[in-house]
Amino acid sequence: MKELINIIADPIFSFPIVTTLFVLMMKYYRIVGTKKFGIGALLTAIPVATWLCLDPNFRKIILWPDNIPINIIIILIAWLTWYSLYRAALNDNRLDEGLGPWEGLPENREKVWVWPNLVYTELMCIIGCTVFLVVWAIIFKAPLEEPANPTWAPNPAKAPWYFLGLQEMLVYFDPWMAGVVLPGIIVVGLIAIPYIDTNPKGNGYYTIAERPLAMWGFLFGWFVLWQYLIIVGTFLRGPNWTYYGPFEYWDFHKVVAEYNVNLSEFFWIKWLNRPMPANMFVREFFGILITIGYLFILPPAIARMKWGKKIIANVGQIRYYITIFLIIGMASLPIKMVLRWLFSLKYIIALPELELNL
Amino acid sequence: MSKRGVADYIRETQVWKSIFRHGPPTNARNRAAVVAGNVFLHLHPIKLKKSGVQLGYTWCMGGLSFFVFLALTVTGLLLMFYYRPTAEYAYNDIIALKEHVPLGIMREIHRWGAHAMVITVWLHMFRVFMTGSYKPPREFNWGVGVILLVLTLLLSFTGYLLPWDQLAIWAITVGANMAKATPFLGHGGPGAALAQIGDFVMVSDKNDVRFQLLAGRFVGEPALLRFYILHCVFIPLVVATLIAVHFWRIRKDGGISAPL
Numbered sequence: 001m002k003e004l005i006n007i008i009a010d011p012i013f014s015f016p017i018v019t020t021l022f023v024l025m026m027k028y029y030r031i032v033g034t035k036k037f038g039i040g041a042l043l044t045a046i047p048v049a050t051w052l053c054l055d056p057n058f059r060k061i062i063l064w065p066d067n068i069p070i071n072i073i074i075i076l077i078a079w080l081t082w083y084s085l086y087r088a089a090l091n092d093n094r095l096d097e098g099l100g101p102w103e104g105l106p107e108n109r110e111k112v113w114v115w116p117n118l119v120y121t122e123l124m125c126i127i128g129c130t131v132f133l134v135v136w137a138i139i140f141k142a143p144l145e146e147p148a149n150p151t152w153a154p155n156p157a158k159a160p161w162y163f164l165g166l167q168e169m170l171v172y173f174d175p176w177m178a179g180v181v182l183p184g185i186i187v188v189g190l191i192a193i194p195y196i197d198t199n200p201k202g203n204g205y206y207t208i209a210e211r212p213l214a215m216w217g218f219l220f221g222w223f224v225l226w227q228y229l230i231i232v233g234t235f236l237r238g239p240n241w242t243y244y245g246p247f248e249y250w251d252f253h254k255v256v257a258e259y260n261v262n263l264s265e266f267f268w269i270k271w272l273n274r275p276m277p278a279n280m281f282v283r284e285f286f287g288i289l290i291t292i293g294y295l296f297i298l299p300p301a302i303a304r305m306k307w308g309k310k311i312i313a314n315v316g317q318i319r320y321y322i323t324i325f326l327i328i329g330m331a332s333l334p335i336k337m338v339l340r341w342l343f344s345l346k347y348i349i350a351l352p353e354l355e356l357n358l
Numbered sequence: 359m360s361k362r363g364v365a366d367y368i369r370e371t372q373v374w375k376s377i378f379r380h381g382p383p384t385n386a387r388n389r390a391a392v393v394a395g396n397v398f399l400h401l402h403p404i405k406l407k408k409s410g411v412q413l414g415y416t417w418c419m420g421g422l423s424f425f426v427f428l429a430l431t432v433t434g435l436l437l438m439f440y441y442r443p444t445a446e447y448a449y450n451d452i453i454a455l456k457e458h459v460p461l462g463i464m465r466e467i468h469r470w471g472a473h474a475m476v477i478t479v480w481l482h483m484f485r486v487f488m489t490g491s492y493k494p495p496r497e498f499n500w501g502v503g504v505i506l507l508v509l510t511l512l513l514s515f516t517g518y519l520l521p522w523d524q525l526a527i528w529a530i531t532v533g534a535n536m537a538k539a540t541p542f543l544g545h546g547g548p549g550a551a552l553a554q555i556g557d558f559v560m561v562s563d564k565n566d567v568r569f570q571l572l573a574g575r576f577v578g579e580p581a582l583l584r585f586y587i588l589h590c591v592f593i594p595l596v597v598a599t600l601i602a603v604h605f606w607r608i609r610k611d612g613g614i615s616a617p618l
């Protein structure tokens with residue numbers, strides 16, 4: 001069993017598994033968002049978590065002080081996700097029956113005094129949070145390692161957990177993409193959300209049925225490309241950033257043979273059976289062509305298709321192109337991951353002469 | 359009203375009345391006065407929709423982000439009494455903090471609080487998305503929030519260097535090497551090789567973004583000072599300002615969102 005988990009936790013398998021689970025959750029959110037399902041999931045999770053923690057290798061990385069926050073956030077996200085789905089399912093069932101959202105019921109619209117109602121809630125939250133922090137601080141000492149030594153790098157050199165999603169992207173992209181361009185797209189994309197999502201419904205209450213596109217798009221990024229990658233980066237990457245299963249001992253001598261091949265090598269050597277051309281642009285022209293096609297031809301092409309036209313009719317050209325560009329940027333990560341796993345593809349464009357590897 | 363307790367007596371002293379200018383908040387007029395007359399509480403409206411008070415709606419995650427930020431400010435100030443940002447002292451000061459300060463958990467609270475703030479801010483964003491609260495008229499405030507999220511992460515990033523241990527300098531090295539790869543602006547990034555006129559290299563490791571970030575080509579003492587100032591003064595000031603904007607806009611945008 002543990003062997004099996006060690007194998008399927010590898011991103012090659014766990015990425016499609018997590019994506020499938022995400023799709024199932026979103027499709028059947030009205031079932032997931034029932035109390036029965038929630039309690040069932042909790043009752044399954046507790047023994048499974050206990051069983052996991054009995055394993056010494058697993059316990060070691062779970063209880064490493066700097067990893068405590070990510071355990072906490074996983075639990076909170078699981079709970080709050082279920083809760084949001086529960087509230088959304090509640091509202092969507094009401095909306096099906098032609099009733100308004102629960103938050104809009106007269107008794108919830110009624111105005112109440114901030115003192116004492118809100119002030120009391122806030123006080124309780126503050127007290128709870130303080131107790132939590134103090135207990136946490138007493139149980140877990142803040143880590144302090146050896147003094148800084150510029151001549152000796154620890155292996156693996158990991159950033160704090162909330163950056164490990166970015167660090168994990170380094171497996172698939174060069175630093176200029178993983179560390180600069182993609183984070184830039186994330187920030188700009190987040191800020192752009194209210195301006196490109198023109199759907200007036202679902203403002204101020206939980207719902208999924210009334211805004212499916214926004215939900216699927218954002219939550220895919222949030223769960224699969226953000227939280228999942230952080231979990232992989234934190235728990236499943238050991239020395240040299242090689243993959244280690246959750247029950248695997250971090251053996252510093254584990255050697256993983258990796259032969260990744262550039263697209264240009266596929267093109268010239270494997271398919272055309274010729275030597276690589278000397279001119280770098282000729283050498284890489286196939287990859288450059290694909291990239292230009294992906295960035296500049298695909299969006300207008302989709303715009304001519306039926307649902308592209310529909311979107312443009314709804315939101316206009318500018319919003320359409322910004323949206324599609326953000327989606328393309330986001331999709332480049334899973335696309336590159338899948339290509340890597342299926343074909344050991346290293347770079348689509350490999351121009352180390354210009355530091356431009358894609 | 360016949361029996362007068364100690365509380366009533368205190369309420370009538372001049373000292374009490376000079377601080378709280380209203381009677382006990384048991385009637386409408388005084389409840390309004392409590393909130394409106396207190397500089398902290400007046401961030402709130404006097405009354406608000408019940409849905410906005412329910413924990414099930416806001417999860418109080420925005421409020422807790424603010425509270426944790428305040429807790430970090432206080433514990434951070436206390437730590438500043440003990441800590442000197444130089445390569446010679448930084449690490450030893452942290453050790454001293456551990457060994458010589460009795461019952462000291464300030465460093466723990468500060469460190470775990472930093473993690474907690476990242477958690478609460480993320481969950482806050484998640485909630486705002488799930489309730490569609492970024493929709494008009496709150497688009498701008500969502501944008502302010504995203505900037506706050508980035509700044510929260512930058513606060514953590516800059517603070518991570520200060521203990522000056524192995525974890526610190528190597529985590530920052532990983533991050534700074536990404537800056538090196540910035541297109542056109544980092545000497546190891548695409549396009550930098552093009553910014554060259556004859557023999558004159560415009561983007562080199564002595565002037566690119568990584569150099570500006572670290573005040574050097576590697577994580578050394580100048581970087582420590584730079585991160586210290588960013589972490590203790592500059593970014594917190596920006597965050598505090600933006601939180602003020604964020605809160606002001608919540609009120610101006612009509613309070614906590616609710617079905618239209």
Ligand code: HEM
Nearest residue numbers: 416420421423424483491499500503504506507613614615
């Ligand atoms: C330092 C970080 C932040 C602090 C201290 C903060 C604080 C708050 C507080 C206290 C509220 C009142 C309602 C609530 O508690 O949920 C609020 C609302 C809001 N926040 Fe934040 N926030 C922060 C970051 C963010 C982020 C990252 C986003 C989004 C990307 C965001 C977007 C919003 C929006 C749109 C509202 C209005 C919600 C509504 O009306 O329902 N904030 N914020």
